Amino acid sequence: MLDQRVMWRNKVKLFAILSLVFIMLAPSFAFAEENDHSVKDWNYVALGDSLAFGIQSDNTAGLGYADFVADDLENVYRLASFTKEFAVPGLTSEGLLTQLQNDTETQAAVSNGDLITLSVGANDLLEVLRNNPENLQNPEFVKDKLEGVKDNYIGIMGAIHTLNPEAKVVVMGYYNPFYAYPAEQQTVFVQLMKSLNQIIEKIANQSGSSYVPTFDAIAENYSEYLPNPENVHPGQEGYRRIAEEFWQTIKPILPISSERIAGMDRYETAVKVSAHGWESAETVIIAVGDNFPDALAGAPLAYKLDAPILLTGSTLPSTVKEEIHRLNAKKAVILGEEGAVTPYVADQLKGMGLKTERIGGKDRFETAAYIAAVLDGDPAKAVVANGLNFPDALSMASHAAEKGYPILLTRPNELPEVTETVLSDFHSSIVVGGSSVVSDGVLDQLPEAVRYSGKNRYETSSEVATTLNPADKAFIATGADFADALTGSVLAAKTKSTFLLVPPTKVDDSISDAADMLGVRHFTLLGGTGAIDESVSEELLEQVK
Template structure:
């Protein structure tokens, strides 16, 4: 089947659309500045509605669409003011959208939106494919379909821009939903999809909107993203992948936002972190000593694997508020990090008296304790090596190690302790965290297939890890001078797919700002109160002078 389309005609139509769109200045951020929130409206077909297939496809179901995932992400970072789908109809064509937008009530709903996403256009030819596929073999019919699509989509954008000239509008391009077809059937349909995408891209340009491509992203893993070879609808993973493509552009038009999780002290901050990440309950809890770091440094991967918060305790007394939080979480087991000196038998007994089991990880020293924690984790091919006499590097990498189930194996600067060396034999690859002042070059050369991630100081090391190993548009921030907040927050950072950065409480480091710029971070979760991370640092993260 050969497809021939009059490109000149389509270009001329797009030029007309550009001339008809209102000329008011467009917003640069799409933000309700007084409330610091975004009001989001989604328009479109089944991809906005949420028709989906799970990983074991039998029949379609309704779930979260890419628009829902976008709204969830805005909600997580406290940027969502409102979210609605004024028009989201499976099977909808551009004519259906135009008809809906012609209704005053639909226009009214769009007037207060700061951000609008649209998925429309593919059904204009998919409906023909399902009812009369022979038409798609006629170039004149195909050109007619594309001309109508261009006119309807363009007219829809004119209505949207007249109703709301300042909203940030994102138009979705389509992916190849026919990857399982034989090549001779697939290629003409891909050509049609590409033509639709070119039209949408042109309309985005003509209306000062944003075009969001999805073709290449979905092509990276068709079986995962489109699990039913005979249906074009994505899996939940596919919708998340589409949402990520939108985020690449949405984030550039969002303000840098911050939230702070803090209590009166490190014990209270750990409780607040627990409440933020485990709102109802937790299967288990990790309990670490709050006034010293050695036994706790390797705890983040264990906590992430068990989906558990890390709480802190005094060595000889369980804080009543911590005890209350453990009771709220109602865990089956509490994992205790360290021996009797770190957390006394009396503290453990208090937990047992709550009818909760305990499991203690303890060794003769921090290195053996670390090795026992590492041996408890699921198998992986990589170990993280960090200095056990200093905490910053281990905590800078903690969220990344946790999310990948890599054990954090502790070492001395020039010598690998016996327990650490024994565990390390199980891993063919390793990541050395920090410069030669914490892991010497001689020791580094003995590590299995090692890669070093280290900067001039703890702040640069954390920045390098964030940029090269754990990039995200969201980041957790903790003081680099104390261990507690970084330890307890690292698991929540991993749980929310966030990078992790260390800052000086009062002085902004260039490495932190470089990471912010390189990663395009739009949200920072600050751990601890103003003494841990000062308001001046928070303002610099926001970009406020």
């Protein structure tokens, strides 16, 4: 797009032009169907004008929609490389066609690309508007101009498909850049832009490519997305909004990937999780590995401290010691009283040169309350879960951690006094689990409580993920035990992933439905095949679209 808006000088004969514009919308050609091409990581090439380049609303260079699309790919671990060096501010459709036909570097990049996005065509009209606006009063000129754009687009798509028949090509439609002008001045250009978009969409579809509309998306909030009425370019939020539209188109065609983080046992799996997510850590969280109560509320604290959760038995496993050394940790926060994590373990940690702090009460409810006190801050909500079983609290753990919500525990039919005391500082709360695990009577005692639940632990996990914690990638842990979900929940929060519980040997329908609804593109399974069978991974990859 051109860098500056121009003032309209003449009123255009709208109806005469439009009657000819719509004659143009019948490009007819055929390319071969795209092959089903799955790659582990994608090389992403952004072609086109100043929107791909990233010109801002103040005419400086910055992040464009392509940069945010690249971020989306990197977020799901699918970006091999990204370039927008071939995007040129002011580029017309003829300019891009020439670039593809003659520039060997552009040709090489396209040939190597797995994903190619392009935005081009608006400058063909804006160029006229800047230099010879009176030509827009000539229906024959408008017809020829749009015919030229159509022919160039056919050539562009043909060149891309010739260079790389297997590339995924995603083409952008344009928005109304003149929203702040009087209606009679912007109407003609809006109609021309819509006609241009129809041409682009039709050619994209006929070439086996994808089309991304942005007209309505930007119209949702012109003042936020196009903050400078004197400039056609979006601000950062506008580029983010355009990228969201691109991502909704790209995500379904992006093959799904998975990985597994696992050790020989839960202690080693916790170490593997730590190694996966932390190059170093000032602090580590130490929790007992064979019982859940004291550790259940630990994820928000671990997230706040940017600390992995490591597990121990009555003595500190050698693999845990090695991981603490690798992390170069200086402090260990122990969850639970001495009946949970023994004094001997605390002495071992001190012997390694770590300062130790123990957070523990006389029972699980008090320990959770003490953890909430250490969290401090001013969280908007508190999470309340059944303290006599682990699944529901762990379904909420990664979301609570990322939001900074403390996890408080209750009995099914009785709210412990210490929990009630902590909740007196909150104006709202989240209850996780159905009325059989947290009764309606308990719920009525909570501040403005909202319940998230299903008929079993897996449906509850699904409800939490889809309603509160949507994401493009998901951590998967067994719902039959607590350890892997506990240690993995912090890494899930750290990587902005959702969290789902599964049975050990199959995928509950509610979980596959949730993953499908969210459009998850990457799964991280926690624990070995004894915790989650390999068939679970295969089933997820097959069922999620």
